[in-house]
Amino acid sequence: MFDYLVVGAGFAGSTLAERLASQAGKKVLIIDKRPHIAGNAYDRHDDAGIMIHQYGPHIFHTNSRQVFDYLSKFTKWRQYQHWVKACVDGQLVPIPINLDTINTLYGLNLTSMEVEKFFASVAEPREQILTSEDVVVSRVGRELYEKFFRGYTNKQWGLDPSQLDAAVTARVPTRTNRDQRYFTDAYQAMPAHGYTRMFENMLNHPNIKILLNCDYREVVKHIPFKKMIYTGPVDEFFDYRYGKLPYRSLRFEFETHHTKVYQPAPVINYPNDYAYTRVTEFKYLTGQEHSSTSIVYEFPQDEGDPYYPVPRSENAELYKKYQALAEATPNVFFAGRLATYKYYNMDQVIAQALALFNKISTSDDPIIQTPTATRSTETAPRSNGNGGSPRSRRRQMEEIIKS
Numbered sequence: 520m521f522d523y524l525v526v527g528a529g530f531a532g533s534t535l536a537e538r539l540a541s542q543a544g545k546k547v548l549i550i551d552k553r554p555h556i557a558g559n560a561y562d563r564h565d566d567a568g569i570m571i572h573q574y575g576p577h578i579f580h581t582n583s584r585q586v587f588d589y590l591s592k593f594t595k596w597r598q599y600q601h602w603v604k605a606c607v608d609g610q611l612v613p614i615p616i617n618l619d620t621i622n623t624l625y626g627l628n629l630t631s632m633e634v635e636k637f638f639a640s641v642a643e644p645r646e647q648i649l650t651s652e653d654v655v656v657s658r659v660g661r662e663l664y665e666k667f668f669r670g671y672t673n674k675q676w677g678l679d680p681s682q683l684d685a686a687v688t689a690r691v692p693t694r695t696n697r698d699q700r701y702f703t704d705a706y707q708a709m710p711a712h713g714y715t716r717m718f719e720n721m722l723n724h725p726n727i728k729i730l731l732n733c734d735y736r737e738v739v740k741h742i743p744f745k746k747m748i749y750t751g752p753v754d755e756f757f758d759y760r761y762g763k764l765p766y767r768s769l770r771f772e773f774e775t776h777h778t779k780v781y782q783p784a785p786v787i788n789y790p791n792d793y794a795y796t797r798v799t800e801f802k803y804l805t806g807q808e809h810s811s812t813s814i815v816y817e818f819p820q821d822e823g824d825p826y827y828p829v830p831r832s833e834n835a836e837l838y839k840k841y842q843a844l845a846e847a848t849p850n851v852f853f854a855g856r857l858a859t860y861k862y863y864n865m866d867q868v869i870a871q872a873l874a875l876f877n878k879i880s881t882s883d884d885p886i887i888q889t890p891t892a893t894r895s896t897e898t899a900p901r902s903n904g905n906g907g908s909p910r911s912r913r914r915q916m917e918e919i920i921k922s
């Protein structure tokens with residue numbers, strides 16, 4: 520009998536599994552339908568031996584000491600301050616927009632104070648800030664909005680910024696100094712040996728069993744457990760009762776080049792050209808030394824894995840209906856980006872999971888599922904990053920049920 524069945528081995532599920540096992544002594548089975556742990560943060564070495572992020576570049580940054588200290592139990596860090604350039608009017612300029620961006624773009628030599636006046640002169644104040652367009656135009660005016668934000672947002676979300684909540688571009692600050700860091704959080708670093716290794720350390724506990732390559736719906740009736748933590752899409756959990764919540768997806772195209780360095784920045788954004796939004800060169804992020812280098816192009820699309828909850832008010836309304844169902848579902852806790860339909864970064868998901876652990880860790884509860892086969896003692900074999908074939912997954916399942 521497992522105390523907890525955790526659906527999803529990303530940050531939300533793995534943090535909760537780790538806390539429940541190590542701090543509350545609970546027996547946990549964590550299941551993921553993908554053939555690996557780490558969710559969207561999964562990284563691996565490609566055929567050339569270069570560490571890549573399979574689901575797009577993930578840079579860790581947080582202002583939460585609690586979150587940083589928590590992850591530090593499972594990894595050493597490589598200090599890394601992220602920076603990004605945007606390709607605009609044929610030039611590569613810093614983004615977020617700063618003093619150098621304006622001077623390079625317009626061939627000027629403004630000081631910080633002068634650029635502040637420049638922003639004030641082009642800004643178009645709006646009475647109410649409701650949409651992403653309002654946020655940007657009211658701060659930097661229409662021309663910079665068109666050059667840097669409109670096309671990028673259209674590609675990223677398939678929607679015009681005037682159709683998106685203010686929160687989407689509220690994330691992108693504008694600076695009057697030359698600070699070209701993408702984030703300014705107190706803690707910015709990359710796991711020294713990668714995210715997957717960090718997740719392996721999190722889940723390396725005798726109370727935790729892992730089942731990969733397995734949709735929980737295939738096995739949920741056969742596995743005895745008391746409570747569930749669910750970190751998949753909340754609308755899917757309730758069989759889309761109120762309709763589908765919109766998610767934006769991505770297609771990734773990886774390339775390896777036989778040169779030490781491919782591009783002059785870790786990430787280059789293309790707001791106005793090409794179908795892709797940005798190109799990332801991984802070695803900047805990971806610090807890996809290698810004679811070749813690997814990059815990834817990101818093509819936003821509607822179909823595919825659900826990556827981004829779409830921040831629009833009607834979607835928030837629809838989510839509220841699912842949230843009410845979730846809150847009325849006994850013994851199931853919903854956590855993470857997809858289960859709470861929130862456009863969260865990794866650190867926010869970890870903070871949410873730690874808060875949920877504090878809330879639930881003391882309760883003692885009844886069994887809500889019984890096995891159709893004989894009673895179980897949790898003997899699923901341990902597994903690490905890669906799950907293996909469907910046949911090996913079936914074997915894992917049989918062992919769990921049989922024992």
Ligand SMILES: Cc1cc2nc3c(=O)[nH]c(=O)nc-3n(C[C@H](O)[C@H](O)[C@H](O)COP(=O)(O)OP(=O)(O)OC[C@H]3O[C@@H](n4cnc5c(N)ncnc54)[C@H](O)[C@@H]3O)c2cc1C
Pocket residue numbers: 526527528529530531532550551552553557558559560574575576577578579580733734735736750751752769826827854855856857863864865866868
């Ligand atoms: C391209 C991209 C770049 C990003 N960059 C950053 C960044 O630089 N910094 C940052 O802080 N955040 C970044 N994020 C956000 C970050 O990925 C998320 O905050 C984090 O991964 C969310 O963790 P999670 O556990 O909620 O979800 P996930 O990592 O998505 O994990 C959910 C898991 O549940 C599994 N699952 C779903 N349904 C089922 C089912 N029915 N049965 C079994 N398993 C199931 C899925 O396979 C998945 O592995 C980025 C996101 C994307 C898409």
